[in-house]
Amino acid sequence: MKARTSRKKITGFLMILPLLIVFIGLTLYPFGYMIFMSFFRYSLASWEKPEFVGIDNYREVFRDRTARSSVDFTLLLLVTAVPLEILLGIGIAFLFRDSLGEKVFRSVLLIPMMVPAVVAGIAWKMLYNFEFGPINYFLTLLGGEKISWLGTQFFSRLGVILIDVWQWTPFVFLVIYAGLQSIPRDVVEASLVDGARGFTALRYVELPLLRPLIWVVLIIRVIDALKLFDIVYMVTFGGPGSATHSYSFYIYKVGVSFGWDIGYASALSILLLIAITILTNLLFRFLRFRETLEL
Amino acid sequence: MNWVWRSIKGILITAVLFFFLFPVYWLVTTAFKKSEAWFSWPPSLVVFQPTWENFLGSEGEFFGSTTTAIATITPYLRNSIAVALCVALFSTVIAACASYAISRFRVGGMGFVSWIISIRMLPPIASALPLYVVFSRLRLVNTWWALIAAHLVFTIPFSVWILLTFFNEIPRELDEAAYVDGANTWQTFRRVVLPLSVPGLAAVATLAFIQSWGEFLMALVLTTGKEAQTLPIYLGRFITGWRIAWGPLAAAGLVTMIPVILFSLLMQRYLLRGLTFGAVKG
Amino acid sequence: MNFFGPYRRSPESIAKFGEVNLDWGDYFTAQGKPAFNSEEGVQAVQDMLDLMQYAPDPLGSDYGETLEAFSKGMVAMVPQWTACLASWKESPQLQPFEEKVGVALMPGGVPVSGGWGLGINASSKNKEWAFRFIQYATSKEGDTIQWLKYRIGPTRQSVVVDPQVVTDSPWLQEVYVASLNGASHRPRIPEEPKLEDVFVGVLSEILLGQQPNTVETLNAVAEEWERALRK
Structure with a gap:
């Protein structure tokens, strides 16, 4: 019996080996390299060898205007787009529940979330066009003025936030919707029998049951919002000025467009990684592994 | 009161659907518009005379085929298909083995599972730069392999999660029965568990395919030419120093989008499981 | 600028x-x-x-x-x-x-002056052909074609005064040369x-x-x- 257990262990290890190789080669190694490089001045565009500069790169982050503005914008996304997505997602889930054709709606709402962000970016860039864009057309129909969607700090930021909401509200919706489906009918009915009316039942019975799920979605959205890149790249390219530089987009600029400044880009990435690690650990508290995995 | 409530609900539903579908509608219609109608005032909301020009090219004009049509799409389409297929295959095989080991032998326990999730959370831009450095040393920049490897990093965690929930639903008694019949672990996995989880494997492969297909950042950093660039990068070709060719751009976007949408509609049940680490059973 | x-x-x-x-x-x-x-x-x-x-x-x-x-x-x-x-x-x-x-x-x-550069990659497999292409593309003939067909600004004085170019775009000589002379x-x-x-x-x-x-x-x-x- 003992021999079999140990053989099982070996087989088990062999079975996760490919995954370990991929992950160690493609994540641990690069990240080790990045931590290392973040203490060097090193640019792929120049011939110079890496030069040790201590924590200069990190100090630079706090002095860098564009870095600060990209942090501002990313935080703005977190406090506007994400809550909006959660609220809208929950709202739409309740709105669509028990309505005619809910199955169709559910599938249809999958589309914004699945369309590759680059493609969505093209569509939105056309919609936001100042002279010919349909959004400005609808605005003039309603008697409004044309808005320079990508030309002012306020509207370009709002524009990016709107696209993010468009893209990810469906995700929140689908999760909450699935959660609602899994609440046993009799729980709700029991509360109705107890005299709870429509909204009360929702407030005191269903929402509390959904709470863990809402937390999971919230944290996943926060982490993903920190990584926003494609949309910014396609629609505003960070402009006007540095108004819509998301943090990831700024890392891209530093790391690629400014002549592959690997040292500074590494320092910026490490800071992002720290933030994401903290959030991921928070997520683990809400994912009930033991139940889902039967561990 | 009931009808008031119901009509409000109807209006709200219409508004929601309009908001979420209009951008897609706009893109799809633009792909079939003639160049005068890409942008016009008032915008042409309905296409009365759809054209295939943006796909096939218009004859005898100055631009030739460089930006008038997506006739040049072939190499990029080939790259996208090759990369996405390989990613789907490798990520399914690797994830299936690992998930089985986790599900049946609890290899690594909670710590291991958490680690896999945290890899899904990694910001792609942070790994793109070090990977670029590594791959350029290995002379793998602008090859399929660089892109496949980079994509595996985020498709595997996702696949592991779907398959974990799948394998856990297969009763362990079946494994035990196979052992009693003298099968070893590998045989049990291959002959008993895998055949039972074909739907799960198909879902995982399809979803990995989609993720790789639409991925932009890694492809942007790790590829430089038509030998390896994928469709999302190809779209950039239509934004040139001469003009933005909105029609062909939308047409190429449509081609990029269609497989993703079809596949994700087919696999929507599993999609959520993977995206929420099993928090939703779907 | x-x-x-x-x-x-x-x-x-x-x-x-x-x-x-x-x-x-x-x-x-x-x-x-x-x-x-x-x-x-x-x-x-x-x-x-x-x-x-x-x-x-x-x-x-x-x-x-x-x-x-x-x-x-x-x-x-x-x-x-x-x-x-x-x-x-x-x-x-x-x-x-x-x-x-x-x-x-x-x-x-x-x-503002802007320009393109052509170069040969050290790891190129066809250095010889690349060089010949560059030679052709920057030659008077190549430069003329680029201007006449694609309106890519000529890099050679001789192209600007070429009779074919002058008939095609009479304004070029005056405006383009002045632009180049003043270019920042x-x-x-x-x-x-x-x-x-x-x-x-x-x-x-x-x-x-x-x-x-x-x-x-x-x-x-x-x-x-x-x-x-x-x-």
């Missing part, structure tokens, strides 16, 4: 900042110090601010959209490279093309993208009205530049 150039090239400024160094470009003094954080720089930005009211969506348009605005006949003038002439020729709103579209020297007479230059240093990005950031803030157009604001940019260059 188009705006600062005339100020930078005026006799007073040459006396103040020294001759323009081709590697450092017009933004720098002859000694490689930023020159734009000065009254002249503020003037140049003011010129931009004054012109903004005439542009349809000055800060929201990207490069491609400014091309489109002209090709749809929405704006009367646009500062552009030469290549778009070829595509505008196809635009239905600009017909008859020869009557409607003309080319003139940039107001102020100091347009971007810095040709590896840090250029970073510098440009810093500048664009602050410049947009000034144009958006978030920062005052003063020497102090421009000083802040100059400081960032010097820091980036020391690095």
